[in-house]
Amino acid sequence: MVKKDGETINMKDKKIKQFVREGYARIANRDSSCCSTACCGGTDLTAGISKEIGYTEEELNAVPESANLGLGCGNPIAHASLREGEAVLDLGSGAGIDCFIAANKVGKNGKVIGVDMTPEMIAKARENAKKGNYGNVEFRLGELENLPVGNDSVDKVISNCVINLTPDKGRVFREAFRVLKPGGKLMVSDIVLLKALPDSIKNSIDAYIGCISGAIMRDRYIELMKEAGFHEVEIIDESSFPIECMANDPTATALIANLKIPLEKVNEVTSSIRSIKVQGLKPEETT
């Protein structure tokens, strides 16, 4: 992002952040899944979509159902090669699904810390931790751009469809790099773009579907990871963003209807939205 006017951008960033918190607070307060403001479909679809984006049935069955709000866009743990005893940090932990799956993998001697900036989500996650009797998972309120975690302190950092919501992605990657132990790995599932969204869509959807309007170009995403210091940055999986995630989103459909965007334009936009799994390593010796 070119910062022409620091202050204006800062105000915009603050607004985005406020919107994201409010939006996700509403989602957290809903009894069951799922969301109209975020990137997924209705209640019945949650489990189906979760499987489609890479969770195994076994993983889903092993965690409290209410931990899965269907807000992810992949399963970052599937490729994170978590080992017994490791410390894992989940950026934007939401209701906790990825934390609980990770907790099952790292076992009693490991620990998982979920950070989220939405108090309602953290409260829900903690409830779920109690329900599932997870002794090795902790949640805290925190901001991804200012992680409340010490340097070189965790083995793996995971994140699922969250970094796209943050206004300053470079800073989030720098923070992830900082808290990882040398040799540690960042494993992210996220939404990126192949083509910039048309302004009309970007601006109008801006306030509604944070997860798409906040997404940046794929190449820029990779570049920001490298700039943060990550080595061996690699996209290990890429797919089109499940259309049903958008088609079933009432806000999106209403918006599209109101804006009278022709269907081909909608298709053009959706085909440029990609879901990626990307990893990066913090080298053993940082230079």
Add this chain to the structure above:
Amino acid sequence: MKRELMEILACPMCKGDLELSVEEEEDEKGEIVKGSLYCRKCEQRYPIEEGIPNLLPPELRQESE
């Protein structure tokens, strides 16, 4: 939050160590239910409520209160 997590926690602003004050603790599990984390350098106190440390930067923390 658990006491043992202190080793991973840091002040979100200066990344320095935090000092723990406990007001309420569940004995059996060593879970801190209420208290605070203090950063001497930033002179900031981060509350722990219902077991959850609020480590949002001061600006965001005030908004959520």
